[in-house]
Amino acid sequence: xxxxxxxxxxxxxxxxxxxxxxxxxxxxxxxxxxxxxxxxxxxxxxxxxxxxxxxxxxxxxxxxxxxxxxxxxxxxxxxxxxxxxxxxxxxxxxxxxxxxxxxxxxxxxxxxxxxxxxxxxxxxxxxxxxxxxxxxxxxxxxxxxxxxxxxxxxxxxxxxxxxxxxxxxxxxxxxxxxxxxxxxxxxxxxxxxxxxxxxxxxxxxxxxxxxxxxxxxxxxxxxxxxxxxxxxxxxxxxxxxxxxxxxxxxxxxxxxxxxxxxxxxxxxxxxxxxxxxxxxxxxxxxxxxxxxxxxxxxxxxxxxxxxxxxxxxxxxxxxxxxxxxxxx
Amino acid sequence: xxxxxxxxxxxxxxxxxxxxxxxxxxxxxxxxxxxxxxxxxxxxxxxxxxxxxxxxxxxxxxxxxxxxxxxxxxxxxxxxxxxxxxxxxxxxxxxxxxxxxxxxxxxxxxxxxxxxxxxxxxxxxxxxxxxxxxxxxxxxxxxxxxxxxxxxxxxxxxxxxxxxxxxxxxxxxxxxxxxxxxxxxxxxxxxxxxxxxxxxxxxxxxxxxxxxxxxxxxxxxxxxxxxxxxxxxxxxxxxxxxxxxxxxxxxxxxxxxxxxxxxxxxxxxxxxxxxxxxxxxxxxxxxxxxxxxxxxxxxxxxxxxxxxxxxxxxxxxxxxxxxxxxx
Amino acid sequence: xxxxxxxxxxxxxxxxxxxxxxxxxxxxxxxxxxxxxxxxxxxxxxxxxxxxxxxxxxxxxxxxxxxxxxxxxxxxxxxxxxxxxxxxxxxxxxxxxxxxxxxxxxxxxxxxxxxxxxxxxxxxxxxxxxxxxxxxxxxxxxxxxxxxxxxxxxxxxxxxxxxxxxxxxxxxxxxxxxxxxxxxxxxxxxxxxxxxxxxxxxxxxxxxxxxxxxxxxxxxxxxxxxxxxxxxxxxxxxxxxxxxxxxxxxxxxxxxxxxxxxxxxxxxxxxxxxxxxxxxxxxxxx
Numbered sequence: 001x002x003x004x005x006x007x008x009x010x011x012x013x014x015x016x017x018x019x020x021x022x023x024x025x026x027x028x029x030x031x032x033x034x035x036x037x038x039x040x041x042x043x044x045x046x047x048x049x050x051x052x053x054x055x056x057x058x059x060x061x062x063x064x065x066x067x068x069x070x071x072x073x074x075x076x077x078x079x080x081x082x083x084x085x086x087x088x089x090x091x092x093x094x095x096x097x098x099x100x101x102x103x104x105x106x107x108x109x110x111x112x113x114x115x116x117x118x119x120x121x122x123x124x125x126x127x128x129x130x131x132x133x134x135x136x137x138x139x140x141x142x143x144x145x146x147x148x149x150x151x152x153x154x155x156x157x158x159x160x161x162x163x164x165x166x167x168x169x170x171x172x173x174x175x176x177x178x179x180x181x182x183x184x185x186x187x188x189x190x191x192x193x194x195x196x197x198x199x200x201x202x203x204x205x206x207x208x209x210x211x212x213x214x215x216x217x218x219x220x221x222x223x224x225x226x227x228x229x230x231x232x233x234x235x236x237x238x239x240x241x242x243x244x245x246x247x248x249x250x251x252x253x254x255x256x257x258x259x260x261x262x263x264x265x266x267x268x269x270x271x272x273x274x275x276x277x278x279x280x281x282x283x284x285x286x287x288x289x290x291x292x293x294x295x296x297x298x299x300x301x302x303x304x305x306x307x308x309x310x311x312x313x314x315x316x317x318x319x320x321x322x323x324x325x326x327x328x
Numbered sequence: 329x330x331x332x333x334x335x336x337x338x339x340x341x342x343x344x345x346x347x348x349x350x351x352x353x354x355x356x357x358x359x360x361x362x363x364x365x366x367x368x369x370x371x372x373x374x375x376x377x378x379x380x381x382x383x384x385x386x387x388x389x390x391x392x393x394x395x396x397x398x399x400x401x402x403x404x405x406x407x408x409x410x411x412x413x414x415x416x417x418x419x420x421x422x423x424x425x426x427x428x429x430x431x432x433x434x435x436x437x438x439x440x441x442x443x444x445x446x447x448x449x450x451x452x453x454x455x456x457x458x459x460x461x462x463x464x465x466x467x468x469x470x471x472x473x474x475x476x477x478x479x480x481x482x483x484x485x486x487x488x489x490x491x492x493x494x495x496x497x498x499x500x501x502x503x504x505x506x507x508x509x510x511x512x513x514x515x516x517x518x519x520x521x522x523x524x525x526x527x528x529x530x531x532x533x534x535x536x537x538x539x540x541x542x543x544x545x546x547x548x549x550x551x552x553x554x555x556x557x558x559x560x561x562x563x564x565x566x567x568x569x570x571x572x573x574x575x576x577x578x579x580x581x582x583x584x585x586x587x588x589x590x591x592x593x594x595x596x597x598x599x600x601x602x603x604x605x606x607x608x609x610x611x612x613x614x615x616x617x618x619x620x621x622x623x624x625x626x627x628x629x630x631x632x633x634x635x636x637x638x639x640x641x642x643x644x645x646x647x648x649x650x651x652x653x654x655x
Numbered sequence: 656x657x658x659x660x661x662x663x664x665x666x667x668x669x670x671x672x673x674x675x676x677x678x679x680x681x682x683x684x685x686x687x688x689x690x691x692x693x694x695x696x697x698x699x700x701x702x703x704x705x706x707x708x709x710x711x712x713x714x715x716x717x718x719x720x721x722x723x724x725x726x727x728x729x730x731x732x733x734x735x736x737x738x739x740x741x742x743x744x745x746x747x748x749x750x751x752x753x754x755x756x757x758x759x760x761x762x763x764x765x766x767x768x769x770x771x772x773x774x775x776x777x778x779x780x781x782x783x784x785x786x787x788x789x790x791x792x793x794x795x796x797x798x799x800x801x802x803x804x805x806x807x808x809x810x811x812x813x814x815x816x817x818x819x820x821x822x823x824x825x826x827x828x829x830x831x832x833x834x835x836x837x838x839x840x841x842x843x844x845x846x847x848x849x850x851x852x853x854x855x856x857x858x859x860x861x862x863x864x865x866x867x868x869x870x871x872x873x874x875x876x877x878x879x880x881x882x883x884x885x886x887x888x889x890x891x892x893x894x895x896x897x898x899x900x901x902x903x904x905x906x907x908x909x910x911x912x913x914x915x916x917x918x919x920x921x922x923x924x925x926x927x928x929x930x931x932x933x934x935x936x937x938x939x940x941x
Contacts, residue, residue: 021884023791025873035712035876051875051885059615067789081618148503155590157407157615184407184612184621191507191601192590193898194611200900205480206505220714221900310714355833362835366748370761373745373809376802377764380771380779387782438678446675455683457927462686464923466863468890469912472897473689476696476905518689521682549668579772581866582894606774606866613778614870629775640770 022288022295025053026060026073027159028195029098029214030276033310034073037303041295048291054195058157058183064090064279070288072279075159076183077258092256092277093296093323096304097247097313099215099238100164100272103223105203106130106145111237113138115229116171116263116271122210123151123168124175125189130208152202152211155192157183163274164212167262171271212272215243216311230271231263238270243313246273250319255326257319273313293327300324381633388627391620399627405592405608407616412624414631416592420602421632423509424584425577427598428516433570436521440528441554456529463522471586474515479506479587482514487599504599512588512604516580520573527572531565532558564646571643578636581606605632690916697913700906705914709878716903720911722878723892727918729880730793730872730888731862734800739854742805743843746812751838753813761809768806776802777867785871791885796872800861807860811853815846852926859922863915865890889915 031054038050055063057074064072065085077092102119104112109130114122118134121127127134131144154161162183169176179185193202196217203211204221215238218225227235236242246261246269256277263271278296283289300323304314315323353361391412392399402413439459443452483506490500504510535558543553559566589601590611603611605628616622708719745765749758780799785791819842827837843850873885874895880886889911896908 021879021881023885032713038876039712049877051877051879053874053876053885056615062616063614066786068785068791085619150503150505155611157612157621180408182408184616186404186406186408187591190591191505192603192611194590195898197895197899197901201898202507204900205475206483206507208503208505216714217900355831358836359834362838363752366744366752367757369741370745370748370757373741373768373805374757374760374764376805377768379783380776383779383782384775387778435678435682438675439682442675442679446672455679458683459686461920461923462690464859464863464919465689466865466890466915466919468863468865468893468897469693469916470689472893472908472912473692475897477688477692518685522686525682549664551668551671552664554671575770579770579774581772581774582890586894586898606772609774609778610866610869613781614873626778629778632772633775636770636772637767640766644766 020048020288020291022048022050022071022291023053023069024050024060024071024073024278025055025063025069026279027057027075027276028054028197029057029075029100029158029160029163029274030073030096030312031196032214032216032220033096033307033312036306036310037295037299040303040306041298044298048295050292050295054197056154056156056183056195057159057162060159060279062157064281067281070286071281071292073277074279075274075276076162077256077277078279086281089282091280091282092258093280093327094257094275094277094315094319095296095299096307096315097243097273097275098311099243099246099270100160100167100212100274101215101218101238102210102212102226102228102272103200103203103218104226105207105209105224106147107207109142109144110224112142112224112226113229113235114226116168117174119226119228120168120172120175122149123153123187123190124178125151147208150206150209151187151190152199152206152209153185153187153190153192154199155194158195159183159274159276160196160212160214161185163262163272166260167272170260170263215240219311228271230269231265232267232269234268236268236270238272240308240311240313242268242270243273244316245269246271247275247313247316247319250275250316255319255322296327297324384626384630384633388623388630391623391627394620395624399624403594405603407618407621410618410620412620412627414605414624414628416594417603417605417608417628418631418635419594420509420588420592421578421604421606421635423602424513424516424588424604425574427509427513428520428577429570429574431514431517432521432524432573436524436569436573437528437559437566439521439525440532441558443525444529444532445550445554445558456526459522460526463526467519467580467583470515470519471583474511474583474587478515479511482506482511486510498596499598502595502597502599507587507589508597508599508601509588510598512584512602513598515583515587516577519580519583520577523576524569524573527569528562528566531562531569534565535561564649568643568646571639571646575636575639575643578639579606579632581610585610605629605635693909693912693916696909697916700910701913702910705907705910710876714901718907720887720889720892720907720914722875723887723889723911724914725878725880726793726872726875726887727862727889730796730800730868730886731858733793733797733882734804734861735854735858737797738801738804738857739808742808742854742857743812743850746809747816747838747843749809749813750816751834751842765806765809768802769810772866773799773803773864774866777869777871780867780871788883790883791871791873793872793882793884793886796868796886796888799867799871800864803864803867804857804861807857808854811856812850815849815853816842818849819846848929848932852930855922855926855929859919859926862922863890863919865894869894889918 034052038052057076060072060074061078061082063069128149131146135144165181169181193199196213199211200213200217200221203209227237230236245266246264248266250261257275261273300320307314399413403416404411404413443455487504494500539557540553543557584604585607588607590603591601592603609625609629613625705719707721709722711718776799780795784795784798827841868888868891872888874891875885875887893908893911896904
C-alpha cells in the first residue's frame with residue numbers, strides 16, 4: 001500500500017521532465033499583460049512554462065535576492081541597498097509603461113479633477129469629506145456628497161505604492177516630510193488591501209472609497225478615474241496616449257530606464273506614469289535564464305502588440321531597440 | 329537543521345539495513361531495538377518544536393537587538409525607516425480576540441446546555457453534528473463570507489444602528505466601511521462558537537444523570553438543576569473550553585486578514601481598521617523588502633507563538649486538573 | 656410569601672429557557688446562513704470547466720481550478736505520508752511505554768504543536784525548506800501541513816490505543832510474541848478503524864489550511880506535479896480570487912469554496928461513519 005503511494009509520488013515528481021518550468025514573482029502592476037504574455041508564449045512554445053505570481057514588487061525584489069525565483073518583476077527600481085545584497089548583478093529590463101491612477105467610488109461623480117497637493121492631503125487624512133471646500137473648488141460642477149472619504153492603500157510591499165509616493169513626494173513637501181517614498185509606507189490613514197487586485201476590489205465594493213491602481217485594473221473594472229493636473233497645468237485623464245507622452249523625454253544610455261518619470265513636464269502627459277521592469281539575474285550558465293532572455297526578446301518585439309488592448313503603453317521604439325541590443 | 333535531516337537518514341537507513349536480521353534476534357533484543365527506534369522518532373518530534381523555536385528566535389533576533397524594548401512599547405510600524413513595533417499588532421490581536429470571546433463564550437455555554445438538556449436526543453445529535461461540522465469549515469470560507477456578506481451587512485445595517493443608539497461611546501464613533509475591528513471580531517466569534525460549544529457539551533455530558541434527577545426530585549426547577557448540577561461543577565471545564573477557543577481566535581489568520589483592513593494602529597473605535605499579528609504576517613511576509621522587515625515579522629510570529637503557548641499551557645493545566653478532580 | 660417565591664423561581668426558569676432558545680437561534684441561524692450562502696453561491700458558480708481547466712490570463716472570463724484541486728491532493732497526500740507513520744509510531748510510544756522524560760516531553764511538545772498558529776508553522780517551513788532550497792516548493796507546503804497533521808495524529812493514536820483492553824495485550828504476550836510485535840500486529844492493527852478516523856480528521860483539517868501555504872507552496876498558474884516547484888492549492892487559489900476585483904474570479908472563488916467545504920466536511924463525515932460503525936475495533940471500554 002505504502003509502496004504504491006511511493007511509486008505514484010515518484011511518477012508525479014518525474015513526469016515534469018521535458019518541460020522547462022520557469023518561476024517568477026513580483027509586481028501586480030503589470031500582471032494583466034504578463035499573464036497574457038506568458039499564456040501566449042506558452043501557446044507558441046509548448047515546452048516552456050512560465051509561472052508568474054503577482055505578490056507585489058517588494059516581494060519580487062526580495063525573492064530574486066533570495067534566489068527563490070528565476071526572475072522578478074517590479075515597478076520600483078532596486079535601491080542601492082538591495083543591489084548590495086544581490087548575489088549576482090541583476091539588471092532591470094523595462095517591458096511596458098503603465099500609469100498609477102487614483103480611482104474613486106462616489107455615487108454620481110465621474111471625471112473628478114484633482115491636483116497633486118490635494119491628492120496628498122486626502123491620502124494623509126487631512127481632507128476627510130468628499131465635499132471639502134478644496135475639492136469643491138477644483139470641481140465646481142460635480143455633486144460631491146457630504147460623506148466620509150475612505151482611503152484604500154496597499155498592504156503589501158508595492159511598486160505601485162512606490163510610484164504613487166514618488167509622485168506625491170515630488171508635488172507635495174508636506175507628504176515628502178511626513179510620509180516619504182517607498183514600497184511600504186507608514187500610512188497615516190486608510191485600510192490596506194493586497195495587490196492591485198485587492199485595492200481595486202475594495203474600492204469597487206465600498207462607497208466613498210478612494211484608492212490608487214494601475215490603469216489596466218481601473219479600466220477593466222470600470223472604476224471612476226480621476227483626472228490629474230500635470231506640470232503643464234492641464235487636467236489629463238489617464239489613457240495609453242497620455243502615458244506614452246510621459247516617457248517621451250526619457251533617455252538612459254544603460255538601457256535600464258530606472259529614473260523616475262513622474263510629474264513629466266511634457267504637454268498632455270499623465271503625471272503618474274512609470275516603466276515596469278523584469279529583474280533578470282546575470283547568470284549565463286543557467287538554462288532557465290537563457291529561456292527568460294528568449295522570452296524577453298519576444299515580449300519586446302511581438303509581445304508589444306498586446307499592450308494597448310490591456311491599456312498599457314508599449315515601450316517607445318527607441319527604448320525597445322536599445323534594450324534588445326543590450327541583451328545580446 | 330541539516331543535522332536533523334541527516335539524523336533522519338541514518339535512522340531510516342539503519343532500519344532498512346537491519347530489517348532482514350531483526351527477526352533473527354532474540355525477542356528481548358528486538359524489543360530493545362524497536363523501543364530505541366520509537367524513542368528516537370519521538371525525540372525527532374520534540375526536535376521539530378525546538379528547531380521551530382530556535383529558528384524563530386534566530387531570525388527575529390536582529391529586530392529585537394535593533395529595536396530593543398521599543399519593539400513592545402511604540403505604536404509604530406514603519407517599513408520606510410525600518411522602525412517596527414509589535415504593539416499595535418498585539419493590540420489588534422487582543423481586542424479582536426477579547427470581543428470574540430465575550431460574545432461567543434456565554435452563547436456557546438447556553439447552546440451546549442440547550443442541545444444537551446432541552447432538545448430530544450435525536451435532535452440533539454443532529455444539531456450537535458451540525459455545530460461540529462461548522463467547526464471544521466476552513467477559515468478561508470469564513471473570510472469569503474465575511475467580505476461579501478458580513479462586511480456589507482455591518483456597513484449598511486449594524487454600524488448605523490450602533491451609531492444611533494450607542495454613538496456617545498468612543499467605541500462606536502467614526503466612519504464605518506464594513507471593514508475593521510468589529511467585522512473581524514464578529515467573524516472570529518462565529519468561528520470559535522462551535523469549538524467552545526462542542527467542548528462544553530462533552531464536559532456537561534460527564535455529569536451523572538443521577539445527580540440531575542436528584543436535583544429535580546428535590547424540587548429544583550430545570551434552571552436550578554442546570555445551574556447547580558451541571559454548570560457549577562463543570563466550571564473549570566468551561567474555563568478550559570473558553571481558553572481553547574481563545575487560542576483558536578488568537579492564531580486565526582485568513583478570515584481576519586480578509587476583513588480587518590490591515591492598518592497597524594491603535595484606535596478606540598471598533599469601526600476603525602487594525603491589523604493582528606497573524607494577519608500582518610500573512611500580508612507582508614512573502615513581500616517584505618528588507619531583512620529588518622523580515623526579522624520584525626518573525627519577531628511578531630515569536631510573540632504570537634509565546635502568547636498561544638501560554639494560553640494553551642493554561643488550558644492544558646485547567647483541563648488536566650479538571651480530569652483529575654472528576655476522577 | 657412562599658407562593659411568591661415559587662412564582663419567582665418559575666419565572667426565572669421560563670426566562671432562562673427563553674434565553675437558551677434565543678442563544679441557540681443566535682448561533683444556529685448565522686451558522687446556517689454561512690453554509691447556505693456558500694452553497695447557493697457555490698452551486699450557481701460551479702461548472703464543468705471548473706474541474707477541467709486551468710486559469711485564463713487575468714481578466715479573461717473562463718478557466719477553472721483543476722490545477723489547484725490536484726495540487727491540494729498532492730500537498731496533502733505528501734504531508735500525510737510524512738506525518739501519519741511518524742504520528743502513529745509516536746502515539747503508540749506514548750500509549751504503550753508512555754513513561755519517562757522523553758514521553759513527558761513528547762506529550763508537552765504535542766500539546767504545544769497543536770496550539771501553534773498555522774501561520775507560524777508557515778514561517779518555519781519557509782525558513783527550513785524554501786530558503787535553503789532557494790525555491791518555493793510542494794515539499795515546503797507539505798512539510799508545513801505535516802507539522803499541522805502530526806500532533807493531531809499522535810494525540811488521537813494515543814487516545815485510541817489506550818482504549819484497547821489490557822487482556823488483549825496480555826493474550827498477545829502470553830502467546831510468546833515479542834512486545835513490539837504485540838504492539839504493531841495486535842494493538843495497532845486491531846485499532847485500525849479508530850486510527851483511520853483520527854487520521855482522516857487530521858487530514859481534513861490540513862486540507863483547508865491557507866495560511867501556511869501562502870509562502871511555502873506559493874501558487875502556480877499551471878498544472879504542476881513537480882515536488883520542487885511552486886504548486887497551486889485550492890485554499891490559496893480561493894484566497895487570490897476572493898480578493899480580486901474580477902467578477903469571474905470571484906465566481907470561481909465561490910465555486911472553489913464549495914468544493915473545499917464538500918471535501919473537508921465529506922472527509923469529516925466519512926470518519927464519523929467509520930467510527931460509528933466499527934466502534935473503534937475492540938469496542939469501547941466501559
